[in-house]
Amino acid sequence: xxxxxxPAGHAGAPARGSGGHPAGSSLLRGLPLLPSLVLLAVFLAGxxxxxxxxxxxxxQLTGAAQTxxxxxxxxxRAFGDPDFLNALWLTMVFVVGSAVVGQNTLGLALxxxxxKATRPVRSLTNGVxxxxxxxxxxxxxxxxxxxxxQQGALNDVLGALGLPRQNWLYTLPILAVCxxxxxxxxxxxxxxxxxxxxxxxxxxxxxxxxxxxGVWHRLWHVTLPVIRRSIMTNLMLITLQTLSVFGLIYAxxxxxxxxxxxxxxxxxxxxxFQNSLIGYGTAIALVLLxxxxxxxxxxxKLLKVEED
Amino acid sequence: xxxxxxxxxxxxxxxxxxxxxxxxxxxxxxxxxxxxIAVNVVLLAVCxxxxxxxxxxxxxxxxxxxxxxxxxxxxxxxxxxxxxxxxxxxxxxLLNGLLLCGGAxxxxxxxxILAAYPLSRYRSRLRRPFLYTVLFTTGLPITAVMIPVYSxxxxxxxxxxxxxxxLFLTASALPIAIWLMKNFMxxxxxxxxxxxxxxxxxxMQSLARVVLPLMWPGVIVVTVFTFISMWxxxxxxxxxxxxxxxxxxxxxxxxxxxxHDQTQYGQLAAFSIVYTLPVVMxxxxxxxxxxxxFALGGALKG
Numbered sequence: 001x002x003x004x005x006x007p008a009g010h011a012g013a014p015a016r017g018s019g020g021h022p023a024g025s026s027l028l029r030g031l032p033l034l035p036s037l038v039l040l041a042v043f044l045a046g047x048x049x050x051x052x053x054x055x056x057x058x059x060q061l062t063g064a065a066q067t068x069x070x071x072x073x074x075x076x077r078a079f080g081d082p083d084f085l086n087a088l089w090l091t092m093v094f095v096v097g098s099a100v101v102g103q104n105t106l107g108l109a110l111x112x113x114x115x116k117a118t119r120p121v122r123s124l125t126n127g128v129x130x131x132x133x134x135x136x137x138x139x140x141x142x143x144x145x146x147x148x149x150q151q152g153a154l155n156d157v158l159g160a161l162g163l164p165r166q167n168w169l170y171t172l173p174i175l176a177v178c179x180x181x182x183x184x185x186x187x188x189x190x191x192x193x194x195x196x197x198x199x200x201x202x203x204x205x206x207x208x209x210x211x212x213x214g215v216w217h218r219l220w221h222v223t224l225p226v227i228r229r230s231i232m233t234n235l236m237l238i239t240l241q242t243l244s245v246f247g248l249i250y251a252x253x254x255x256x257x258x259x260x261x262x263x264x265x266x267x268x269x270x271x272x273f274q275n276s277l278i279g280y281g282t283a284i285a286l287v288l289l290x291x292x293x294x295x296x297x298x299x300x301k302l303l304k305v306e307e308d
Numbered sequence: 309x310x311x312x313x314x315x316x317x318x319x320x321x322x323x324x325x326x327x328x329x330x331x332x333x334x335x336x337x338x339x340x341x342x343x344x345i346a347v348n349v350v351l352l353a354v355c356x357x358x359x360x361x362x363x364x365x366x367x368x369x370x371x372x373x374x375x376x377x378x379x380x381x382x383x384x385x386x387x388x389x390x391x392x393x394x395x396x397x398x399x400x401x402l403l404n405g406l407l408l409c410g411g412a413x414x415x416x417x418x419x420x421i422l423a424a425y426p427l428s429r430y431r432s433r434l435r436r437p438f439l440y441t442v443l444f445t446t447g448l449p450i451t452a453v454m455i456p457v458y459s460x461x462x463x464x465x466x467x468x469x470x471x472x473x474x475l476f477l478t479a480s481a482l483p484i485a486i487w488l489m490k491n492f493m494x495x496x497x498x499x500x501x502x503x504x505x506x507x508x509x510x511x512m513q514s515l516a517r518v519v520l521p522l523m524w525p526g527v528i529v530v531t532v533f534t535f536i537s538m539w540x541x542x543x544x545x546x547x548x549x550x551x552x553x554x555x556x557x558x559x560x561x562x563x564x565x566x567x568h569d570q571t572q573y574g575q576l577a578a579f580s581i582v583y584t585l586p587v588v589m590x591x592x593x594x595x596x597x598x599x600x601x602f603a604l605g606g607a608l609k610g
Contacts, residue, residue, distance in 0.1 A: 043479030136540035244449030296447030
């Protein structure tokens with residue numbers, strides 16, 4: 001266990017079997033892995049292989065009697081399709097805006113602040129932030145729709161403060177879905193950072209305090225360097241989660257108006273199922289998978305499975 | 309042992325507080341107080357911002373003239389709940405959700421415990437590559453896999469099959485469950501098992517009688533989180549199931565307005581509450597017993 005924040009692993013990595021068993025018994029010992037292997041092979045590896053194959057065909061949902069191999073046609077089509085490029089751009093805005101900047105920063109801030117708050121305030125904050133996270137995603141979508149609705153709560157608050165009202169879901173739908181994802185996902189970062197901050201040695205912070213370091217200085221030069229592995233891990237995980245957000249956006253805007261909040265998952269769904277272009281939709285899915293895989297590899301590099 | 313390990317944030321937090329107030333008692337008391345008040349005020353403002361969106365659901369559910377506007381109900385009424393609490397609207401979708409998510413969670417937990425045992429206990433050339441593959445898979449966007457899964461299920465005629473949907477849900481939750489289970493299992497010292505082994509217990513017996521009883525908090529954390537994420541999962545059943553009578557609540561809440569009277573926002577809000585309550589209760593239960601999400605936050609990173 002390399003990470004500082006691995007509660008379960010702390011008791012010390014167990015001394016493992018002595019090794020040097022004959023091959024037959026090691027096969028037998030691996031037997032409990034079999035159900036997992038079968039499930040993962042059939043339902044995850046299978047579809048991914050199929051995805052790679054399908055992305056190079058002109059498969060359609062209806063009609064077409066035969067499916068043809070079309071080479072890279074789906075991909076050249078995608079990168080020449082302004083709607084695809086729009087979706088790619090919006091996905092980037094969504095991931096950077098709502099996850100990397102929004103959830104990550106707010107999560108860290110809340111973790112730092114709740115440590116310093118009085119107990120009831122801390123429990124309350126944890127409670128409401130996590131409540132938004134536990135909600136089913138479609139319910140969260142409805143709540144956010146109502147919140148950003150023209151006659152909704154946000155505009156009521158803005159009006160009461162004397163600020164101009166906005167028709168959020170029409171003028172700035174991507175901002176609305178970004179904020180919705182911050183609202184829904186911040187709890188995850190907050191929990192990761194709370195666990196990480198709990199492991200920062202007190203003496204370190206107090207030594208810096210003795211030396212007269214201010215709050216920001218302590219945070220920037222002492223706390224953040226100590227938890228940097230948690231920060232990287234968290235960034236990777238929330239990026240991956242945000243890449244595949246579908247229900248929240250679909251419930252709020254269906255990608256609209258027009259394609260102004262159409263991220264890749266929504267675009268992929270609409271091409272595959274509403275335009276019946278399974279081959280094209282699969283090619284988009286493959287792009288999404290490859291992007292996810294790249295981030296996942298970086299995540300692996302950050303996490304050492306074990307130091308043996 | 310694992311029980312105390314599960315709540316690093318809570319214990320460390322209180323420990324730190326004790327230390328700080330002790331040192332503050334000397335010189336800095338006057339400086340610390342306003343800072344803490346400022347922190348509290350900021351956090352309360354954040355709380356308000358997070359709670360405000362929830363207000364619509366609660367107010368609309370007890371209002372007779374609800375829209376997506378935020379208005380006070382006059383007078384409050386339970387009519388919306390009366391209107392939805394019937395088999396077609398509420399009970400069948402909830403039962404379907406329970407069958408799908410409960411079945412998949414159960415399967416996922418059993419299978420991941422089995423897989424975690426050799427991964428935690430034995431050394432093998434294949435162990436590292438397997439763990440890397442599992443970790444890699446936890447990162448893949450499941451949303452992207454849904455289209456090929458749909459095409460595959462069409463080919464083998466598994467669309468609209470609840471059994472196949474349960475198996476797919478299980479597989480999609482399996483990588484993270486295996487990873488968490490293995491981490492929790494690593495926390496159980498192998499010495500305890502050796503005594504059982506000497507008494508003649510085989511691997512599965514020592515897993516069931518020695519390891520599992522010691523790691524039940526971990527098992528419960530994995531179970532509850534797997535269930536909560538499946539209960540909220542909309543895309544998988546939305547793509548794989550077609551018949552209205554097989555749809556779980558996560559899909560029927562989405563189609564609620566088109567399937568019912570288009571203007572019944574109050575009923576939609578009431579149904580959302582009924583659909584959400586089970587996972588909120590589960591989460592609260594978990595928090596009371598085991599520190600809730602903070603246990604997960606710590607265990608995620610091996």
